[in-house]
Amino acid sequence: MDGVSLVQARISEIQNRFVYRAPSTSSDWASAAAAAGLDGTSSASASTSTGATASEGAVVAEAQKYLGVPYLWGGTDPTKGLDCSGFTQLVFGNLGIDLPRTSSQQATSGRAVASLAEARAGDLVFFDNSSARAGVDHVGLYLGGGKMIAAPQAGETVKVQDVGTPTVIRRVLPEQATGVATASGGALAGVPYADLFTRAGARYGVDASLLAAMASQESSFNASAVSPAGAQGLMQFMPATAHGLGVNALDPTSAIDGAARYLSSLSKQFGSTELALAAYNAGPGTVSRYGGIPPYSETQNYVRAVMTKAEAYR
Numbered sequence: 001m002d003g004v005s006l007v008q009a010r011i012s013e014i015q016n017r018f019v020y021r022a023p024s025t026s027s028d029w030a031s032a033a034a035a036a037g038l039d040g041t042s043s044a045s046a047s048t049s050t051g052a053t054a055s056e057g058a059v060v061a062e063a064q065k066y067l068g069v070p071y072l073w074g075g076t077d078p079t080k081g082l083d084c085s086g087f088t089q090l091v092f093g094n095l096g097i098d099l100p101r102t103s104s105q106q107a108t109s110g111r112a113v114a115s116l117a118e119a120r121a122g123d124l125v126f127f128d129n130s131s132a133r134a135g136v137d138h139v140g141l142y143l144g145g146g147k148m149i150a151a152p153q154a155g156e157t158v159k160v161q162d163v164g165t166p167t168v169i170r171r172v173l174p175e176q177a178t179g180v181a182t183a184s185g186g187a188l189a190g191v192p193y194a195d196l197f198t199r200a201g202a203r204y205g206v207d208a209s210l211l212a213a214m215a216s217q218e219s220s221f222n223a224s225a226v227s228p229a230g231a232q233g234l235m236q237f238m239p240a241t242a243h244g245l246g247v248n249a250l251d252p253t254s255a256i257d258g259a260a261r262y263l264s265s266l267s268k269q270f271g272s273t274e275l276a277l278a279a280y281n282a283g284p285g286t287v288s289r290y291g292g293i294p295p296y297s298e299t300q301n302y303v304r305a306v307m308t309k310a311e312a313y314r
Helices: 003-018 026-035 043-047 056-064 084-094 194-204 208-219 239-245 252-270 273-282 284-290 297-313
Strands: 124-127 138-144 147-150 159-162 168-171
Touching: 056 084, 056 138, 056 147, 056 194, 084 138, 084 147, 194 208, 194 252, 208 252, 208 273, 208 297, 239 252, 252 273, 252 284, 273 284, 273 297
Parallel strands: none
Antiparallel strands: 124 138, 124 168, 138 147, 147 159
């Protein structure tokens, strides 16, 4: 297992322990976090040598590690809790990038990004939420697709949420680390999990842009998403399908790899990308029964939207 896979396996382990089973007391959280090794020393550091440049994917993966950590004002220790700037400082610090302690100080780091339309995964998004004083008082880490990870406020945990309208956007990642090549030779600039899409696409002969477009359409890049029908994770696998494929739907690495493997199989079965996407959405049996894309508006819209997004990502 390579370094990145080890990191993602660790993320999955920690999410399974904490995100879906909230501890009843702060002491329970501290004990559980300590037992899991969630002490602020990133296992991702094993794949990032001293002085190495962090990538967008590495920042997103590192941030995902702390999903479910309780909010604590002034918190910098994940075994106890994190506040918004303690969270971002920890994420980047674990990847060898030093940030100031407070959100107002962090808002002067790196380079300005003109608008959300130009923001990339790993950028810092800042907000002025307090009418009591002027200036930045909150920070989150942008994922792309209108989502961010942040430690919101007392009583909540580190979570994925809509980014809204930031007051300031700053880029602290070096420019050369932001572009990630796809299997088709383009760049998934600003797309969350770009490195995972690229790796899975290359492994199974699937266009990485298509995988990214599917994730955007399925979950808006929300690795914790659960649909009313019970579909789970970034790629929205139903539990039975995930089980059959040996996929952990709530682990981004496993979900993307499984989706690429499944889509490759469907493409070979039906002979076209469009039919493979229809089968992914409506089931291969339905596509076989109708001899093409089923006459369901949901499936037809899904195929159209994914193909359009994939073209935009190339």
